[in-house]
Amino acid sequence: MTLQLHITSETAQLKAVVLGTAESNVPIPEIKDCYDPKSIEHLIAGTYPKESDMVKELDAFASVLEKYAVVVYRPKVIEGCNQIFSRDMAFVIEDKIIRANILPNRIKEVKAIDYVWNQIDKENTIILPEACHVEGGDVIIWHDYIFVGTYSGEDYSQYITARTNMDAVIALQELFPNKTVKAFELRKSNTDPKENALHLDCCFQPIGTDKAIIHKEGFLITHEYEWLVNFFGKDNVFEITKEEMSAMTCNVFSISEQVVVSEQHFKRLNTWLRKQGFTVEEVPYAEIGKQGGLLRCTTMPLVRA
Template sequence: MKKQLFLFINLEFVKITFHLCKKNTMLRLNVTNETSKLRAVVLGTAESCGPTPKPEDAYDPKSLEHILAGTYPVEADMVNEMEAFNMVLTKYNVQVFRPSVLKDCNQIFSRDIAFVIEDVFFKANILPDREEEFLAINHVLEQIDPNKIVYLPEEAHIEGGDVMPWNDYIFIGTYTAENYSHQITARTNKIAVEYIRKYFPNKTVKSFELRKSTNARENALHLDCCFQPVGTNKAILHKNGFLIEEEYQWLVDYFGRENIFEITSDEMYHMFSNVFSISPEVVVSEKNFTRLNNWLRAQGFIVEEIPYAEIAKQEGLLRCSTMPLIRD
């Protein structure tokens, strides 16, 4: 009897220990801004991204431009660029998750498929053809409290590139014109903006109407294509990415003109605003962004330069490739 009781107690101890260990391995999500020290992130993958798409399958005007020109990036180059990014993240002791590799599937832009605000993980309502990309991060979802995972209603269209937590604010890029449903570059609608506003009543949700175009040099696919905070009080900005000048001016007034790096149309085309902050002091940037990188260093930032020009041909860059899970 004593032996049976001993075995029972030990079995219960093993169960409790296993439960506690499992609980302790859960990811404690925390993202309240764009620049606090990064602890954990999902970085996309370029492995098995498939052949060059057909023109009719292009999701954005810049990809279409390179498909037609015969300059669309090849997998080997993009894999090398992403590995350079991974090495920088590892250098700063960031826990890096990668998606499970799907055959012939472009999984580079993990920012599109989900985003975190505070301790809540939101599944983005992305283009239907990209749904399997979300399934490829199931191993990450298993480490998140199910009560902290939110699936937005089907009519609330949103992608992570349009969502920027910034302390007491949540900045969201959107497009609310009547032709929304016919505009493939419009990714976040007003229903989604209102959903986020109601979900975080203690935050100020500030939306910005973005310029959408089939011309790659005019199109702001997401908010991070024309705006991004860096450090604690500075920002990269492009005026023409905003449809409403007053909304652009609000950002100028908020950050202060002296703290803003204004990029040109050509620099927006090359994705100058789509850098990525590892901390308030460290920014990962494309090595060819000479004017921006010099400005960042002059402001006191450490700039980690990597090659990313091939991936940029798909109208996405460093921020687009990442989905932060935990920041201090």
């Protein structure tokens, strides 16, 4: 049976999604094998998350998705592999799925969702040229816009946290000439999670029909941050601190324009969301957050109404 993809915004009613798995997760890694400063921070502190806790958190999220009649796909479990962050694998724009050129040693994670790829018409499966580096966390679909987080510094190759380059931005514009592709330069650090916007969705995310969560210092260029604030309107923007960005407070997930799934400890954000009229589904996700990703990072939406 063919799977008809459809994604034109971040907040339309979710119908189908790939949700990551923590089953048979990689053993506690060495610092040299980590992809982000948040994981390193918790390794040093001795607070790196346990597989059993992360399995429970993902299952709690799956229960909320199923409550709203969302079809939930899970990756096939690969022994000793971190398969939590489905957003890194690929992303959908309109009726096309674009495979991310992720870190080379993570390519087997892509194979774990082959059974989903095989349900999609070949003409709608896109693999970008090797020179185009992109991960789904850097790509945010908002109606006529595709917002893309990037880093174009000459020291790009020195940052394991730099995941999306300008070649990918250009390729997306060529693939979707009917949309405006707008790039944002992100702040990168291999060592300090409070100074590192790993992906665009770590420092910015639209919610509802006209609102957004944002962290100013996640952006390298002030006027690009200001463009977003002006685009949504200052009164519609929830500004978060460095500490909140490091805790992944931008990385909530919309089931619809009215329903947002958020981490249970995000008290300041969750109070604001409810005051704006949102239904907030709180889940425990702090252990997964210790690896530098949260709710949006663990999902790959396939169909929204």
